[in-house]
Amino acid sequence: MNKKEFEFDLFSEFTEEEEALYASIANKFETKRRECLAKLQKRSLERTPEQSRLFYKISQDLTQRQPYILPGILNQEECNMILEKVLNHVSSSIPNESVKRNVEGWTTSRHSAYPTTDIPCSSIPTLNTFIRDILHTRVIKKISFNAGFKSSNELDFKDLFFVKYEAKEGEQSELKLHSDGCLISFNILLNMRQEFEGGGTYFSFNKKLYEIEMGDCLVHDSRHLHAGRKITKGRRFILVGFVDLGYLTT
């Protein structure tokens, strides 16, 4: 039997009929989007958090939503203090059968599809409240304003965790292209740029690499495909936040 009969060419062009069907679906979708947007725009002052979330998602083409940097969110002293507490916590953590950890105590399987070598902020009680409070004032307030929410109290952390990348055999040195399961994501660099080579966050939609300085915060739409670029020397520590409506958070 001819093998060709069973080959399905994913990249072949659509037939005219398929093109027309696709165009009509896209048209209907666009009409619905505009109607919905007009209603939400009119009610800007009395939008519920859910409506603001929808407004944020449909008001702009995703490719127009560029990542942005909030410089100096944490000062050097704060970064050093936080990192010291994280490393102390990791080195003193008691092995637990139910949590997969590497030899140093970092967890390696919290995020199923694209696991990072990380520690949830909530597992370090001496840092948790302090960090959430300052990040609410310094980051969530800005993110919620930029995204069109009425109050920063409508948004909260869906997850907040420390990530370690290390250029060493057996350690995680990069994170492949993925999107995050929330509305808006951010990461803050906790150590000096000079302590590693490579790194930074890469976005495929605009083909840009964002390399921030210690204490700076990179904010982006969680739907954008992004990657933690491989480091080739040293260690890179970041604090990652997944932000969404308060009641969706844990």
Ligand SMILES: O=C(O)CCC(=O)C(=O)O
């Ligand atoms: O390493 C980075 O810059 C990105 C980290 C990230 O995307 C994540 O932890 O979900």
Ligand SMILES: [Fe+2]
């Ligand atoms: Fe991510």
